[in-house]
Amino acid sequence: MTENTLRSVTVERTATGHFTATNPRGGTISFGTGSADGGDNDFTPVELLLAALGGCTAVDVDVATARHSEPTEFTVTVTGNKVGDESGNRLTDLAVTFSVAFPDDEAGARARSILPRAVKVSHDKLCTVSRTVETGTPVTVTVEDA
Template sequence: MASVNVERTDDGFVARNSRGAEVPIGSGDTEGVFTPVELLLAAVGGCNIVSVEPLTAKRGHRLAKLSMTIEAEKGTPNLLGPVTITYEVQLPENDEKAEEVFRNVATRVHANYCTVSNTLQKGTPVHVTFEP
């Protein structure tokens, strides 16, 4: 089971995991924090990139640079439109197979292994419960 705690603090809101990592959360007006939508986009990107990088390297093609931009526009006031992942890659010199391997790995990771992307694409119910 995955679990994160989100709570109000004196400075706003913070999400914490069981390993002690924290991410500040706020509105689009607040400096130095992620909005909830930005965190969702970061989750999509993070889920993909943390699998793509080691799998590409494991196949002998360590990329000189690997980053991505994840974008989505609001489809309606409370729903995102399509999410677009754009990879920015610098291929290693003298490695003619690196691009092909990277593209194959990235495509497979996105289609088959990224839990976050698959959850968004297939849809998952969100339940709310209350504890006193």
């Protein structure tokens, strides 16, 4: 049996500046260009990238720590500065910050004690999203006849 390594989503235009991404299991998420007047609540592609960075590590950390204790707080904040220069648009100074609390009991103490290592292992080895961003994987873009 061969391992299926391919991951995919399909992005379809739903209106001007609005899109829906669908995964192979049928899950969807809407996104768009955003709105300067605040009337559009859709995530932008940049916000989706930030969510993927935080979400990937959050999943790993949650699995590792929740085995010991259910968190009383679990928030991940992801930030970056959008810049444009001679190289084009990109994000700089990406930062993923965890704010996690556990009950003040023995199980909570175990979860707290493994939290820093769980974050480090996820970032250094497990999180496909941050590992891909950090290694600078090339992206191939093509146009095919519709």
